[in-house]
Amino acid sequence: MIKKTILTLLISLMATYAHGQESSIELPLIGDRLSGAVSQTEEEALGRQFLRDLKRETAILYDPIVQEWTELFVYKIGEQSKVNKKAFELLIIEDNTLNAFAAPGGIIGVNAGLFKYSDNEAQFASVIAHELAHLSQRHFARQILEGSDRSNQSLATVLASIVVAVATNSPAAVIGGQGLLVAQQLRFSRLYETEADREGYVTLQKAGYDTIQMSEMFKNMQEVRRLSGDNIPEFLLTHPITTRRITESRERAREYPSPGTVDSFNFRLIKKRVEFLMTDNLSIRAMEKEIGEEDEDIYLKALLEKRKLNFTRSIELLKNLEEKHPDNLIIKTSIAEVYTESGNIRKSKDYTNKLLAVSLGNYPLSYNLANAHILEEDYVAAEQLLEDIKFYRPVDINLLKDLSQVQKNSNNMLGYHLTNSEFLFYSGRYEEALRDLQEARRIARNNFKIREIITERILILQSYVQPARRRS
Numbered sequence: 514m515i516k517k518t519i520l521t522l523l524i525s526l527m528a529t530y531a532h533g534q535e536s537s538i539e540l541p542l543i544g545d546r547l548s549g550a551v552s553q554t555e556e557e558a559l560g561r562q563f564l565r566d567l568k569r570e571t572a573i574l575y576d577p578i579v580q581e582w583t584e585l586f587v588y589k590i591g592e593q594s595k596v597n598k599k600a601f602e603l604l605i606i607e608d609n610t611l612n613a614f615a616a617p618g619g620i621i622g623v624n625a626g627l628f629k630y631s632d633n634e635a636q637f638a639s640v641i642a643h644e645l646a647h648l649s650q651r652h653f654a655r656q657i658l659e660g661s662d663r664s665n666q667s668l669a670t671v672l673a674s675i676v677v678a679v680a681t682n683s684p685a686a687v688i689g690g691q692g693l694l695v696a697q698q699l700r701f702s703r704l705y706e707t708e709a710d711r712e713g714y715v716t717l718q719k720a721g722y723d724t725i726q727m728s729e730m731f732k733n734m735q736e737v738r739r740l741s742g743d744n745i746p747e748f749l750l751t752h753p754i755t756t757r758r759i760t761e762s763r764e765r766a767r768e769y770p771s772p773g774t775v776d777s778f779n780f781r782l783i784k785k786r787v788e789f790l791m792t793d794n795l796s797i798r799a800m801e802k803e804i805g806e807e808d809e810d811i812y813l814k815a816l817l818e819k820r821k822l823n824f825t826r827s828i829e830l831l832k833n834l835e836e837k838h839p840d841n842l843i844i845k846t847s848i849a850e851v852y853t854e855s856g857n858i859r860k861s862k863d864y865t866n867k868l869l870a871v872s873l874g875n876y877p878l879s880y881n882l883a884n885a886h887i888l889e890e891d892y893v894a895a896e897q898l899l900e901d902i903k904f905y906r907p908v909d910i911n912l913l914k915d916l917s918q919v920q921k922n923s924n925n926m927l928g929y930h931l932t933n934s935e936f937l938f939y940s941g942r943y944e945e946a947l948r949d950l951q952e953a954r955r956i957a958r959n960n961f962k963i964r965e966i967i968t969e970r971i972l973i974l975q976s977y978v979q980p981a982r983r984r985s
C-alpha cells in the first residue's frame with residue numbers, strides 16, 4: 514500500500530516536472546527501499562556482467578565512424594536526462610530488426626534496425642530518450658522490488674533473459690519452459706512505459722528536438738507491428754505501443770509545442786552508412802537501383818563504389834561532397850578510409866595526419882591511421898596508435914582484438930597474451946582469458962614485477978571462472 518502511494522506521488526511529481534516547471538525533485542524518495550532490493554553498486558556490477566554476456570552472445574556492428582557518432586549522440590541526449598551517473602556504454606547490434614534497450618550501469622543498446630526505422634534524427638533521439646528514462650527512473654530495480662513477493666526473480670535473471678532475447682531476437686524463445694515467465698519479466702509495466710514516455714519527452718525537449726517526432730516514431734512502430742504478423746520485433750513486445758501512448762505523446766506535443774531540430778545531415782549520413790554496413794555483396798545491385806540524388810545518397814553511392822573496389826570513382830564522389838560540406842568530418846574520414854583500403858598508404862597517412870592535427874586524438878581517424886600502418890606492416894606504429902585509443906576505450910573488444918593481432922605480428926608475445934586476455938574477459942570468455950594470462954605469466958617468468966601483476970589478475974579472473982562453471 515505504501516509502495517503504491519509513493520509511486521503515485523512520484524508520478525504526479527513528475528507530471529509537474531514534465532509540464533515544464535523546473536523542480537529539483539529526485540528519486541531518492543524511494544531510493545532506500547530500492548537499495549534494499551538492489552543497490553546501485555550491485556546494479557552496476559550486474560550491468561557490466563550483462564555487457565560481457567551480450568558481447569559473447571551477439572554480433573556487434575563495429576564501425577568507428579558509426580560508433581563515435583552514436584556514442585556522442587547518447588552522451589548529448591544523456592546530458593539532458595535525469596540519469597545521475599552520466600557515463601554510458603553504447604552497443605550497436607548487427608541486426609536489422611527494430612530494437613533498443615537499456616540496462617543498469619548506463620548501458621544503451623540499439624539495433625542497426627533503429628537507424629532504418631527512424632525517419633529523422635529527432636525520431637532516433639526519442640527512442641534513446643525513452644530508454645534513458647528507464648535508467649533514470651530505475652525501472653529495473655523497481656520492477657524487482659514490486660515483484661519480490663510474487664516470484665523470486667532477480668535482476669541477474671532479468672538481465673540474462675535480455676541477453677538471450679537480443680541474441681535470438683525472440684523473447685518467446687527464452688529458456689524453454691520458463692519462456693512465458695521470462696517474457697513477462699522483460700516487459701515493463703504500462704505504468705513504467707508511460708513514465709518513460711513522459712520523462713523521455715522532457716529529455717527530448719531539453720535536448721532541443723521537435724517533440725512531435727516522438728509520436729511520429731510511435732506511428733512508425735505501429736506500422737512495423739502491423740506488417741510483421743506473428744514475427745513481432747522484441748522491442749514492440751517489451752515496449753508495447755498502444756493507441757493511448759500515441760495519443761498521449763501527440764497531445765503532450767500539442768499542449769506544449771516545442772519546435773526544434775528534426776534532422777541533421779550527419780544523421781542522414783550515418784543512417785546511410787549503417788544501411789551500407791548491413792548490406793551484403795549480393796544485395797548491392799538491388800540497392801543501387803533505389804539510390805536517390807540527395808547528398809546522403811551520393812555518400813551511399815561512394816561507399817558502394819568502394820565495396821566494388823572502384824576506388825577512383827569512390828574518391829571522386831566523396832571529394833564532390835567534401836567541396837559542398839567542407840567541415841564535415843564524416844565525409845573527410847570516409848575519404849581517408851578509401852585511401853587506406855585502396856592501398857594508397859602514403860596519401861592516406863598524409864591526409865589523415867593533416868586532419869588529426871586539427872582533430873587531435875579523433876578516434877575514427879586514429880583508427881584509420883593505425884590501419885594504414887598495419888597495411889604497410891609497420892606494427893610498432895600501429896600498436897602505439899591503438900594503445901593511445903585504448904586509453905579512452907579500455908573495454909572496446911574490437912579494439913582489443915585488433916591490438917592483440919598487431920602485437921602478435923610485431924612479435925610482442927607478452928603484450929599479445931595480455932591484450933588477448935582482456936579481449937576475452939570483456940567478451941565474457943573467462944576460461945580462455947585465464948589461459949592467455951597463464952601463458953603471459955610463463956613468458957614473463959623472469960620479470961618479477963610484471964609477473965606479480967599478472968598473478969593478481971589471474972586470481973581475480975579465477976573468481977569469475979568458478980561461478981561461470983557452476984552455472985553451466
Ligand SMILES: [Zn+2]
Nearest residue numbers: 701706709752
Ligand atoms: Zn520502454
